[in-house]
Amino acid sequence: MKRSLPSRRKQAFKEYQTDHFTVSGTLPIPNQLEEPRMFRTIVQAFGPPNEVVVGEPYEPQVPGPGQVRIRMLLASVNPSDLVTISGAYRSRTPLPFVPGFEGVGVIESVGAGVPELLVGQRVLPLGSAGAWQDMKVTEARWCFPVPPDFTDQQAAMGYINPLSAWMMVREYAPVPPALVAVNAATSAIGQMIIRMLNRVGVQPIALVRRPDGHRQLMSQLGVSAVLCTSEVGLRRRLHELSGGCGLAVAWDAVGGTEGDELARALRPGGTLVHYGLLSGTPLSPRLRDEYPEARIVLFRLRDWVHTTERHALQLALNEVFELIRDGTAASKVAAVFPLSAIRQALECEATPGRQGKVLLSISSDAKTTNSERSPIIRTP
Numbered sequence: 128m129k130r131s132l133p134s135r136r137k138q139a140f141k142e143y144q145t146d147h148f149t150v151s152g153t154l155p156i157p158n159q160l161e162e163p164r165m166f167r168t169i170v171q172a173f174g175p176p177n178e179v180v181v182g183e184p185y186e187p188q189v190p191g192p193g194q195v196r197i198r199m200l201l202a203s204v205n206p207s208d209l210v211t212i213s214g215a216y217r218s219r220t221p222l223p224f225v226p227g228f229e230g231v232g233v234i235e236s237v238g239a240g241v242p243e244l245l246v247g248q249r250v251l252p253l254g255s256a257g258a259w260q261d262m263k264v265t266e267a268r269w270c271f272p273v274p275p276d277f278t279d280q281q282a283a284m285g286y287i288n289p290l291s292a293w294m295m296v297r298e299y300a301p302v303p304p305a306l307v308a309v310n311a312a313t314s315a316i317g318q319m320i321i322r323m324l325n326r327v328g329v330q331p332i333a334l335v336r337r338p339d340g341h342r343q344l345m346s347q348l349g350v351s352a353v354l355c356t357s358e359v360g361l362r363r364r365l366h367e368l369s370g371g372c373g374l375a376v377a378w379d380a381v382g383g384t385e386g387d388e389l390a391r392a393l394r395p396g397g398t399l400v401h402y403g404l405l406s407g408t409p410l411s412p413r414l415r416d417e418y419p420e421a422r423i424v425l426f427r428l429r430d431w432v433h434t435t436e437r438h439a440l441q442l443a444l445n446e447v448f449e450l451i452r453d454g455t456a457a458s459k460v461a462a463v464f465p466l467s468a469i470r471q472a473l474e475c476e477a478t479p480g481r482q483g484k485v486l487l488s489i490s491s492d493a494k495t496t497n498s499e500r501s502p503i504i505r506t507p
């Protein structure tokens with residue numbers, strides 16, 4: 128028996144739902160099932176990323192005046208995405224939202240006042256979330272061209288960590304032979320900071336959380352010592368290594384007791400550059416009172432990016448692109464998942480000992496059915 132159109136739509140939509148993972152709430156039925164379906168991830172409520180990030184079909188907006196519509200190609204999964212999804216910045220994150228602060232795409236249409244010439248340009252859309260979807264609509268002024276010699280992978284990891292590491296090293300690296308330390312040294316940005324310090328003749332002490340698995344990695348970087356933070360006596364070891372003088376600078380992406388210990392290991396007038404909260408715990412609020420002689424600075428890339436002229440941002444990106452080319456600010460890729468496999472991507476992201484960044488492959492996914500969908504691509 129031939130089914131009516133609404134019933135066929137319902138059936139197709141049911142298949143669509145099972146093609147993807149379970150989607151909470153009521154979803155709109157796509158209007159034109161013949162068209163390639165647009166797919167996005169969305170967060171309706173803050174919470175653990177693997178519970179609250181869901182997928183849904185959607186109809187992308189038409190770009191308005193000054194806007195462009197970007198067909199996203201590849202996006203990164205970064206700790207800042209996970210922290211935002213968990214609700215840490217809920218005061219400045221209106222719900223619902225499409226996550227993803229970093230990714231690369233191609234301009235596919237432009238709104239009024241934007242040159243048609245931009246169509247087809249590969250760009251990094253900065254300054255907002257929304258990379259984890261097929262089409263992102265954003266302001267043209269926030270789009271920065273990707274160098275033609277860059278691969279999509281280099282581009283998709285070419286902004287947040289490279290620019291942050293470059294700014295923090297440029298601002299705070301001391302003159303050698305001052306002693307410095309970098310924690311979360313196995314992280315992508317930790318490795319970049321170490322390589323950038325090496326370029327200015329500084330060999331930092333690297334702090335890692337796991338006793339295993341770091342030796343080979345650290346042997347490829349110029350470090351003066353590797354300390355494991357799960358072993359006791361961290362502050363004593365840092366004190367010994369600095370000949371009793373203390374650290375000149377420490378870069379802290381962890382916070383909590385580990386960040387506190389680093390601050391306490393500074394020499395008088397030393398600087399703690401606190402830029403991440405991988406432990407999920409803030410630094411002690413008493414730290415500044417306990418150690419008034421330590422300078423504790425908070426670095427947040429977004430503060431600079433949102434208060435800087437486009438021209439200055441482009442110049443900074445140009446510098447950083449050079450460092451990506453020569454490997455100083457390059458990142459390894461642990462795995463690439465299709466956007467529809469967001470749950471597996473988030474599981475991979477949370478796996479200790481992951482070697483490199485997790486990427487989401489986007490547009491190719493929109494044009495395939497479930498059975499054709501590309502397998503997980505892992506690269507060394």
Ligand SMILES: NC(=O)c1ccc[n+]([C@@H]2O[C@H](COP(=O)([O-])OP(=O)(O)OC[C@H]3O[C@@H](n4cnc5c(N)ncnc54)[C@H](OP(=O)(O)O)[C@@H]3O)[C@@H](O)[C@H]2O)c1
Binds near residue numbers: 206336404406479
């Ligand atoms: N403030 C800013 O503007 C800014 C900009 C860029 C990055 N960041 C921050 O920099 C940090 C690292 O980012 P990323 O992209 O480089 O991360 P990533 O490459 O995804 O690496 C994170 C790695 O850090 C290690 N790690 C996780 N939890 C840890 C903990 N509690 N203690 C010590 N090490 C831990 C893990 O390595 P193992 O499993 O090998 O131990 C993990 O794979 C994040 O906190 C991020 O938010 C901040």
